[in-house]
Amino acid sequence: MNGEVLVFLILASLAVIGGLLMLNLKKVVHMLLSLVLTFLSIAGLFIMLSAEFVAVVQVLIYSGAVTIMMIFGIMLTRHQDEQRVQKNRVRTWVVLIGILVFFYTMYEAITRFVSVEQASELHIENTKQIGMALYAKYVIPFELTSVLLLVALIGAIVLAKREEEEEVKQE
C-alpha cells in the first residue's frame, strides 16, 4: 500500500459520502454543499489519473460555476426548506435492483478491462494532448457540441424573453 492507494481510498469514500449526504440532508443548501464535496473528491480522483486539466475544469465548472448558479436559484426563489418524499415500497425495490444491476455491470466491465499498455507519460503535457485530440482528431464532434450549446443558449434567451413578455401582459 502506498500513498496513492491511501489517497484514492480517502477521495473515493469522500465522494460517496458526499453523494449520500446529498440524498439524505434536509436543507437544500446543505445538499448543495455536500454535492460540492463530491465534485471536489472527483476532481481529486482525476488528478490521481494524471488528468490535471480535467480535474481543474471539474473544479472550475462544477464546484465554481454550477454550484453558484444553483445557490442563486435556491436562495432567490421561493421554496420549501424541508421536503419529505413519501416512501414507496415498490419504488425502493426497483431502485435497489437498479443499483445492483449497475454495480454488477460495472464490476464485469472493470474485471474484463485489459489495459493494452500502461501510459506512463500521461501527465506530461496533458493539456496539450487534449488540445491536439480535440482540434485534430475530434474536431467535428467538438464543433457539433459547440453548435448544440449555442442553440441551447439562444433557446434559453428566447424562453426567458417570452416569459417576460407574458408577465408584462399579465400585469
Add this chain to the structure above:
Amino acid sequence: MSWIDQLLQSPPGWSNFLTFMALGSMMLTITLGFVTYAILAERKIMGAMQLRHGPNQVGGRFGLLQTVADILKLLLKEDIRPAHADRALFIIAPILTYVPAFLVIAVLPFTEAFHFADIGIGLLYYIAISGLSTIGIVTAGWASNNKYALMGGMRAAAQMISYEIPLVMSVVGIILFTGSLNLIDIVNAQESLAFIFLQPIAFLIFFIAGTAELNRTPFDLPEAESELVAGYHVEYSGFRFAFFMLSEYVYLFAISALITILFLGGWHDPIPYLELDGPGLGAIWFSLKFIGVVFLFIWVRVSFPRLRADQLMEFGWKVLLPVALANIFVSAVIKEFFF
C-alpha cells in the same frame, strides 16, 4: 522529476508526513508573515495618503507588531454565534473561504528555485481554486441568517462569477504567446520582454478583474460598509472573522504574485539584456515587482469610490469581457504574423 514529485510518490510514512507538514507550515508562516505586514503596509500607506499616521503604538514607531496584536486579540475574542444561524455551515464557511486561499499559493513560483508544485496547468489551477472561496462566502452569508450578510454573499457570488470570466479571458493572450499554462514556462517566456508590454490591455483587464476578485475598492460591494455594514461577515467575530480577513489578504498576496508572474516577468530583471539574473537577485526582482503591485492595489483602494452593483455587472459583462475577447483575437493575429 523534481524532489517534490519524488516525495509525492514515495510510500507513506511518518517521516514523509512530517516532511509535508513542515513544508506546509513553512509556507503558511511565510504567507502569514506577508499578510501581517501587508495589512500593516496598507494601513501605513493609507494613513500617509489620508493625512494620518496609521498604527504607531504597538511595536515601535512603525507599529510593527500592530497586526500581530490584532490577530492575537481576535484569537482571544469571544466567539459569537447568532442564535438562528445555521450552526454547521456557520462554522464551515470561514474554513471554506480560507483553505482555497492557501491552496492557490502552492502553484506560484517565486523564484527559479523556490516554488512548490510545478504542475502543467498552474494558471488554470489558480483560477479554479480561487473560485471555491466564493462558495465559502455565499455559505457564510446564508448561514449567518442575516439579511445584510445574505445580500453580501449574493453580491460576492454574482461579482466573482462575472469577473472570473474576463480574468480568465485576459490571460489567454499570454497563454497563446507562451504555449503553456505552466507558470514557470510563462515566466521564462518573459526573459527578454515582460508581457505587460506585449499585452497591456490584458494587464489592465487582469488588474481590474483581480481587484474585483479581491473584493477591494472600487469593487468592495460584498462588504460595502456604508450599505451592507460589513456584508457577508457581519455576524462573524473573533477568530472566525480573522479567517475571512486573512483569506482576503492571502488572496491579495496571491494575486499580486500572479500579476508579477504573468505580466512583470517574475524573477527576471526588469530591464532586459542587463544580465542581472543571479540566483539571489531573482528573489529581489520578484519582491520589488511584487511590492509595486501591492502598492498599486492599495493606491487604488485609497483613491476610488465604490461602484454600484448593477454598474459593476454591466462593466464586467459589457466592457471587460468584449475587450478581453478582442484582445484574444488581436493576440492571435499578432502571434500568427510576428512570432
Add this chain to the structure above:
Amino acid sequence: MTDKDKSQETDSVHKDGGDHSESERQQRDHEADKPSSGPPDKQDSQNENAATDSENPNKPQTPHPTEETNPKKATEKPVSSEKSPPDDKPKRKSSPSSKSAPEKTEEEPSYNQPLLDQYLSIIEKDLGSMALEAAYINRLSKHVPTLVAHDHTYFQVAKLLRYHPALSFNYLSELHGTDLKTHMEVYLHLHSFEHHHSLALKVKIERDNPELETVTSLWEGANWPECEAYDLLGIHFINHPNLKRIFLGEEWEGYPLRKDYEAYDEEV
C-alpha cells in the same frame, strides 16, 4: 357691496383695504356669534390691524397669554387714507416705531397691505365673505399678511391659496400647532414661488377634540409636520394618509406640548 366694488377697481386703492376688511369683519362677527358661539377670537387682539376685539364686548376670561399684558390696541380702525404706495424695503425700522406706540391712532399701513387686500378680494369672490375669521398684517413677523380661517373653511381657503393663479402658494414653509389653553391653533406659513410672496394662514380649533382637515393633498410637505402636531399636541388631521406619532411612538401617553401635560417623571 360698495366696498367690494371699490376694491375691485384697482389694487392700488389702498384706503379700501382697511375699510373693506373692517366692515367685512364686523358683519362676520355678528353672524358668527350667533350660531357657533365657539371660542371667540382673542388672538387678534395682538394685531394692530385687527379690530375684532372692539366689536366683541362679551370677551370671556381668556387665559390666553397675550391678554394679560397686551393693551387694547387698534380700537380705531386704521383709517389710512392718503398713503403712498408700499415702500419697497421698509425694514424693521418701521415696525418698532409702530409697535412702540400701539396707541397711536393713525398708523402707517404696512407695505404688505395691498397684498392682503388682494388676497381678501380673491377669497371673498370665491368663497364668500364668511370664509375668513380675520385678516391682518402681522407687523411683528416682518409684516406677513395673516389670514385666520374657520375650521370648516380652512381646507377650502388653503385649496384656494394653493391653486388660484393669482395666489398659487405652492410652497408650504411651515406648519405647526399651538395650544392656547382655550383653543388650539394651527399655523401655516406659505410661500408662492410664482409671485414671490408669503402668507401666514391660521386656524383655530377647539381644544377638547381638535380635528382639522389635512392639507397633505395640497402640499405633500405637510405630511410630517402634521404628524408632529398630532404627536405633540394631539391635533387629529382628518384624511391624513398616514397619521402617526412620529417622534414618541404610538404607546406614548399624553401630548407633551399641551400646556396641561404632566411629565411622567417630574424630576426630568
Add this chain to the structure above:
Amino acid sequence: MLRTEEMLLNVGPQHPSTHGVFRLVIKIDGEIIKEATPVIGYLHRGTEKLAEDLTYTQIIPYTDRMDYLAAMTNNYVLCHAVETMMGVELPDYAEYLRVLAMELGRIASHLVWFGTYLLDIGAVSPFLYAFRERERIINLLNELSGGRLTFNYMRVGGVKWDAPGGWFDRVQEFVPYMREQLAGYHDLVGGNEIFLSRVKGVGVYSQETALQYSLSGANLRCTGVDWDLRKHEPYSLYERFDFKVITGETGDAWDRFKCRMGEIEESLKIIEQTFDQMPAEGKTMAKVPRMIKAPPGEAYVRIESPRGEIGCYINSDGKKEPYRMKFRRPSFYNLQILPKLLEGENMANLITILGGVDIVLGEVDG
C-alpha cells in the same frame, strides 16, 4: 422568470450610513426597493417644550444641539426671531461678525457633508481631506466662541464677544487655502468616472415635486429653483454682498453635489467681501434690556441654513420665556421625500440618495 422573494430590511438605527440614529424599514425584492418607511424620533429631545420654561438667552445653547453641524445659523435664527419681534437694530460690526461666523459654519457643514457623502459612496480619503479643512474652521470658530461644536456665540442683540486679536487675519488666510483645496476636491472627486456614474441621474425629482414636498436648500436648488433666503428675503447684511445662488438643472444627486460645492465657493466670496466692508471695530451688542422680553404676539422668521430653510416661530405673551416656540427644521422637511425617492430604486442607490438629502438627525428630531 424566477419569482424572487421580498424581504424586510431594517436599515439602522445603528447603521454606518444613516448619520445618526435614523431607522429605515425597507421592503426589498432582490436588490430593488419596493417600499421605504423612515422611522425617526430616536433623538427627540423636546427642545420646543424645554424652551417654554427658559428665557430667550437660555434657549440659545439648545439651538446649538439641533443642527450640530451648523450651530451658528441655529443661534442666528433664534436671535433673529427675537430681534425681529423686539425691533432691535444691530450694530454693523456685530452683524459682520455674525455673517463671518455663519458663513464659516456653512463651509464647515458642507465639508462634513462632502466627506461623509463620499464615505457613503465608498471613498474613504475625501472624508479625511474634508475634515482637515473643517478642523481649521472649527479652530477659528473655537477662538471666536470658545466652543468647537456648540458655539453659543450669538446673543439677542449681538454677539457674545469680539473676535480675538489676529483672528481676522487667520480667517483671511483661510480663504485662499480653502479655494486651493476645493480645486483639489474637484480633481479627486468631481472628475472621477465612478463617482459620476454613482450620482448622475440618481434620485431625480422635478421642481414641482421639490416644492410640493417643501424641500429647501440645495435639495431645492438642485432642481433649478433660484431660491436662497439670503438673496431673496435678505436678513442680516446679506443685501450688501455680491454672491450667486447656485442652482442645478436636473435635480439629481450630482446637481446636489455641485450646488453644495458651489456654495462653499460663494461663502468664501462673502467672507472676502466682509473684510472689504467691515468697520475696523465697533460694538458687539446693541442696546437691549437686561432681561429680554419679546413683545406679545407671534412671529415667524426664516433664514438660510446650510441644510435649507430654517425657521423660528415664537408666540410670546410678553414674558421672559416664550409661550410657544417652534423651529422649522429643514432636515425634518427634507427627509419627507425619501420614501418617494427610494421606491423602485436599486438597493445600492439607497445610501447615495439618503446621503444626498444631507440630514442631521439632531435637527430631524428636534
